[in-house]
Amino acid sequence: MALFGMSVAMLALFVGFGLLIGILFGFFGMGGSFLVTPALLVMGYESSVAVGSGLAFVFGTSVIATLKHRDLGQVDYKLGVLMIAGTTAGIEVGKEIVLHLQELGLAGSIISVTYVVLLGGIGAFVTYEAVKGDGGGGVDHDVEDVDPDEDLSDDIPEIAKKIQSYRVPPMIDLRGGVSVSLWMILGVAFATGLLSGFLGVGGGFIRMPALFYLIGVPVPIAVGTDLFEIVFSGGIGSFLYAMDGGVNLGIVVPLLAGSALGARVGSAATSIVDEDEIKVYFGVMLLGGAVAVAVREIGNVTGIPELNVVSMVLIVGSALLVSGAVVQSSLSALRESNGSGSSIPD
Amino acid sequence: MIGLSGLPAWAEAAALIGVVLVEAMILYVGYGAVEQAIGQKLIDRLTS
Numbered sequence: 137m138a139l140f141g142m143s144v145a146m147l148a149l150f151v152g153f154g155l156l157i158g159i160l161f162g163f164f165g166m167g168g169s170f171l172v173t174p175a176l177l178v179m180g181y182e183s184s185v186a187v188g189s190g191l192a193f194v195f196g197t198s199v200i201a202t203l204k205h206r207d208l209g210q211v212d213y214k215l216g217v218l219m220i221a222g223t224t225a226g227i228e229v230g231k232e233i234v235l236h237l238q239e240l241g242l243a244g245s246i247i248s249v250t251y252v253v254l255l256g257g258i259g260a261f262v263t264y265e266a267v268k269g270d271g272g273g274g275v276d277h278d279v280e281d282v283d284p285d286e287d288l289s290d291d292i293p294e295i296a297k298k299i300q301s302y303r304v305p306p307m308i309d310l311r312g313g314v315s316v317s318l319w320m321i322l323g324v325a326f327a328t329g330l331l332s333g334f335l336g337v338g339g340g341f342i343r344m345p346a347l348f349y350l351i352g353v354p355v356p357i358a359v360g361t362d363l364f365e366i367v368f369s370g371g372i373g374s375f376l377y378a379m380d381g382g383v384n385l386g387i388v389v390p391l392l393a394g395s396a397l398g399a400r401v402g403s404a405a406t407s408i409v410d411e412d413e414i415k416v417y418f419g420v421m422l423l424g425g426a427v428a429v430a431v432r433e434i435g436n437v438t439g440i441p442e443l444n445v446v447s448m449v450l451i452v453g454s455a456l457l458v459s460g461a462v463v464q465s466s467l468s469a470l471r472e473s474n475g476s477g478s479s480i481p482d
Numbered sequence: 483m484i485g486l487s488g489l490p491a492w493a494e495a496a497a498l499i500g501v502v503l504v505e506a507m508i509l510y511v512g513y514g515a516v517e518q519a520i521g522q523k524l525i526d527r528l529t530s
Binding site: 192195196197199200203204371374375376378379380383385388389392393396397400404467470 | 491492494495496498499501502503505506507509510513517521525528
């Protein structure tokens with residue numbers, strides 16, 4: 137029996153993988169989606185299908201997340217529209233680079249190496265910060281009680297204040313009392329769009345810190361605007377890839393079905409488990425993803441197909457490890473709360 | 483794949499993205515309803 141051209145076993149595999157990724161996305165607020173494209177590459181899909189389907193998955197996930205955040209008033213629409221303009225150009229350039237590299241037969245290798253560097257770098261940073269124990273290396277997602285109309289300009293990092301001091305006109309006034317050059321916004325948007333189009337990721341794990349550190353947007357507004365923007369960048373990116381046959385619904389539909397459920401579990405767990413306790417696992421998972429892509433590339437170069445299996449086990453295993461740690465910690469915390477008779481948040 | 487092969491590329495691409503959009507909204511509403519209906523019972527069952 138087959139649906140969307142996939143066997144039921146493959147559909148079940150994608151639903152299960154989506155569930156793991158959804159738990160990670162719901163809990164950490166970032167990072168889950170950029171395991172999808174490497175996993176699809178490891179499974180032997182063409183680069184354009186892996187990237188295009190990854191983008192379509194990011195689009196669906198961000199629609200769900202934006203629906204959850206829509207009433208919180210955390211979206212700066214002016215900034216969002218400017219980001220969309222810059223990101224669209226970046227995605228188109230990124231997509232053209234992928235298609236050109238694919239013609240040369242280099243796309244898989246170059247995308248894989250970029251993934252190894254990015255995942256490895258971010259994974260090493262998150263692990264280092266978690267081991268150091270100062271709570272850094274991620275984005276605080278407990279932002280729902282912050283009034284987005286409040287003047288938060290005093291909370292802006294020093295580096296953002298320095299960048300904002302270079303007043304290249306036209307200057308744009310943003311929510312939270314921030315004024316920044318249009319060119320800086322477009323530059324950040326183009327760079328993150330380029331990564332989205334090239335790697336098939338939403339770009340949130342780079343755009344969120346960029347909005348905060350480079351543009352100086354307060355975190356609550358950066359979260360909402362980023363989600364709003366990903367709906368469009370993911371939608372436009374997947375549309376562009378779909379035009380060239382790069383979106384496979386047999387991959388996207390089951391992944392999204394699993395991840396939407398997992399995201400509810402993950403976001404519920406944030407009110408029960410201390411993120412810092414789990415963050416070291418998250419860093420190790422990113423490092424596991426980087427090693428998996430590297431192992432796959434070595435397998436391709438040396439002609440050892442068994443390394444593809446090792447790579448797949450590393451990706452699924454590391455996602456399983458961290459999402460399992462989230463669920464296990466949540467259940468332990470709930471049992472402790474029940475035992476002590478204290479109230480449990482929803 | 484879903485009977486769109488006769489359409490021009492842009493229309494087929496738009497239809498594919500539309501399917502993902504509709505699925506996302508159905509999942510948001512559907513899982514929300516399921517969570518409301520059985521979420522607390524499930525937590526009680528898991529922690530008892």
